[in-house]
Amino acid sequence: MIKPIKQSIKKLVYPLYPIFNSSPDFLLIGVQRAATTSLYHYLTKHPQILVTHKFRETYYFDNPENYSKGFGWYLSHFPSKLGKNKKLTFEASPSYIYYSQIPKLLKQDLGTIKMIAILRNPVDRAYSAWQMYHSYDNLPLKHLRERADERSFAEAIEQELNPESNAAKYPYNYINRGKYVQQLENYYNYFDKEKILVLNFAAFGDDLGSSLNQICDFLNIKHFSQEAIQQFQQEKYAAAKYVRSSDDDQVLERLKDYFAQYNEKLYTLLGHRYDW
Template structure:
């Protein structure tokens, strides 16, 4: 007979992939994290991380993967353990408490999706020190579209009061030297950096190079978000192969977009200016990847 924790984990996976039972999902999440802290030693570290980018489709990809019969969810999709100092310094026991037990997992995989991981400089080394064999999945979206989506996300949350033009004009002043401060002082956390780094987060080449200092190319699957939006089933199949999961024919009905934004288009002149801004970083990214992502 399965124990209560295992039965709850099974119900939680059902809830995690079915929005109609979200109330149960929230209750199960609290209970499972409570069990997790008490039984951390029975909980292996995750097999994969979806590390970003923010507003590039990470929520949708994670939800789709949870539909696979050989994938179990973490008890929280975005843990941000390696990013937020107050969480990171709780230690490995706290982090392990967010994942299913050995008994519940069996041969199945589990992972989490925290899109802040790609961006913050100390995260690659922290991840490597704890789990050097973990597989990493990266979604990269046209940085102009990503910045605009990120801005509207912060507006919806009530955190952004400036216009988009004002926000990007003020970004450098808002952020100051905060990114370097996160390196110099591991306990430093900048809310401005977390919420208002619209353009800085689009410098993908700098971020990927930091990760490649610790993880070889074969442990990182780097995907173009636009391809994922257009052909989700094909891209999910690529992820399934990368993770070494059994082949799977999902119901096409699962491929709906999660956390979509609804806002007016960017003025063409502003898009042209921002495309010019990102042109050098994009060119370096294409050379690094060995392929042109076609962001014009």
């Protein structure tokens, strides 16, 4: 009885949040399995950044049920304008870059907001995503077990590449999530390129300090201290241990050939190449 009453009160308060609460100053938009979780945790520790919501994702722009609750519901996750002062606030959702309808919604609701995307070799990203979903079968949380992918990597990729396959691609989308050129072109239809900082996952891992400095410059905030960066290098988020089979190697080579054309278009769009 108490819970429904609280929910009813919250619904009455939601229209007030646009008056009192701050909207995010920037977003981490993806991609999945490309250190978005790690970067989120690093940024929450920056003295010029304030985060008040409990989870990195609000599931607002990528969840129609939440979006229907209204912009006030979304802003209820962020700090008050008074409490925020001059600090920045943000959220991180690796799915935002993927779904085609989201850039339009972001521009409509948040205006010319800054965004950060980390791109990972699409072959490695697909394999990492499969390993993640494949491991869900052993987790205690029911909602994750229900999304477990019990197929082998070869079976999953074969079904996604087969246009006649009736196998469900959602929520996996191992292949389409790696077509970054299509996703960025969609964003560039709504936002200037200067508003979206695109980073390389490999460079992020090889030189964390340089990548974080680049991000801080993009956000116009102070660089992290060397001590903080050294601490971050000891922390691991959403990491997993993979056991790679010889059968998987053959599939990965097939994917490398498949993604080649999309990667070339991406390099042209960005004006530089990655070692993919």
